Amino acid sequence: MPRSLPAHDPHRLDRILDARTRQLAMRQASDAATGRAPIPVLACALGNETYGLPLAAIAQVVPATPLTPTPGAPPAMLGLLGRNGQVFIVLDLALALGAAAAPASQHAGHLLLLRHGPRRFALRVDRATGAIDALPAEAPAEAAPHRAVTGHALAPSGALLGLIDLERLLRPYLAPTATVAPSLSSTNGSVTP
């Protein structure tokens, strides 16, 4: 049975252009409607969900490379990354948010190198979608998966993304001892490191 090749869609270019036009129009419309200041975030894809990280806290986005494993580390800590003479502690954002992550996806995706205090952290995400200006939602999210998710914001493309507070996210990993918060151990008990 000969498989039919996908026919060339002549309206594809028109669709793309229409989408861009709509996006640009919606950004101005939202600014004019709400009057609230948009937040510059870096949108990241974690599975089917999208989260937003403060753009100012991120130093660089690099493709994922093989990491140096650290024994006795919490499950969310994937290992260590050496880059330009600096050592980054790589955390899996999905595991750190309490979601179950597939082990195969640990060496794929992007690494977000953070500008942070005494210790250098890197967050592994599935894909860094882009730097956007998100409009925060009016009501904070009630059913947040993690207490680091402080709220929701609306992307210019219309997608809803969760805003992540890096202070809250990284606080357990800043302790001098590598003790993990009970909530994390309880929620991540079934995850294999």
Added chain:
Amino acid sequence: MSIANRILLGFAAIVAMLVLLGVYSLNQISVVTATTETIVARDLNMLRQISGLRDAESDMYDVRSLSVNRFLLRGLGRPAADADPLQAWQRAANRTDLLLAELVTLANRHAATAASGDRAAGWQQIAQMVSQSSGPLRQLREQGQAQIQAIRANDLDAVLAAGGAILASRGDFTQLIEQATQTLNNVMAAGQQSSRATYLESRLSVILVLGGAVLIGLIIALLIRRSIVNPLTAFMEFVGRVGHGDLSGEPAKAGNDELGRLGTTLNTMVEGLRQLAAQSREATNDLNAAAAEIRASTQEQAASVEEQLAAVQETAATVDEITHSGVQIGKRAQEVIATAQATAQTSNAGLRAVDETVKAMDAIREQAEAVAGNIVALSEKTQAIGEIITSVNDISERSHLLALNAAIEAAAAGEQGRSFAVVAAEMKTLADQAKDATSQVRSILGDIQRGINSSVMLTEEAVKRVAAGRERTETTHAAITEITGRAQEGVHTFQQIVASTNQQQLGIEQVMGALQNIRQASQQTAAGTRQLDTAAANLTQLSSKLVDIADRYRI
């Protein structure tokens, strides 16, 4: 005691009685005979003695008379022989005396041993008379002697005188002797009477003994008869009962004698008869059941023979139909032969078509192989396109990251980097669009690759199918060849079928004849079965009678 011993004992008793009777009779006969003989001997002896006495007295008389005569002759002057008579006279006289004495002695002895009183009295009377006769005899002797002496003396007167006296004496003597003789006759008569009495007595006693023996013999015979007849009557009753078939009565009386053994034997015989009757009753019952079964089976056989006859009729009809259908078979076989010949011609044409098909298949296969080679080359080209797309994708990914980092740097730069941020966003948009385009190209290329792969597989499959089609065409060639051969064979076969059908017609005619024979045989069998049925009925009646006869024996 056994019967033989009883009979033997009875005969022995009778024989003993007969022997005793005979001995007694002989004894009585001998007594009678002895008595008679004694009487006769005594009487005859006495008679002879008396005759001797008379002779002796006559001799005396003769001697005296002769002397007297001689004397007288001499007196007359005539010569006479002179002899002395005295001595002869003396001798005769002595002899007479002697005889007389003997006679008296004999008579007295007989009187002592007489058989009866009459005879004893007779004998005594004779002895008395003889004794009385001795007186005259003595006178006679004396007077005779005197006369002889007178003769000697030649005294004639004296001689004559003496002669008269002698005559008187002699008369007395003779009278006495006559009386004795008369008495002797009486004695003889008495002896006859005595012997007759003895005979009568013996006869009476013999008759009595004979009667007793007859009575005893009758009693013995009656006893023996009773001892034999009573058990025999019981046995006859028993045997009669057995003869009437009653085997269940009480057994005969057994014992040690012959009849007891006969009873034992009869009991054994009755036991044997009872077993025999029981066995014969069982056998007869079996026979009755078997006869009933035989009758049932003969009736079934009669029914089956009827069915057989009907079946033979149906078979004859069927065979007739077979004959008609055989003719039709012959016609159809001729038509089939024609059709098969047409089929053979058609299959030859088919063979040619198949050869052409084989050639076309080869051409198709070559073209398909060429198509496959072209498709493989195309696939290699798409592989190169895929590598190019991979590198383009990598470039777009790098551009994406570069745009992100530029946006980050722009955000870090603050208000100064604002325009740079717009450039970075546009650059990111371009990179994303390039990535989308490469992904679309990749998916299209994947579709192309899959299409090529499927085309390759389809082409290979087409080649295989063409090869298979060629093989099948060759198979078809062989099949059509075989069909042609089979059609030819079919023609031969149907020709043989026609021949066979003709032979079958002949055979069916024979079958018809055989069926006719079978029908006749079935009719004969039916008749025989009816006779068998009748015979079985008779057999059943006979067995029923046998059962009745066997039931006569009460066991």
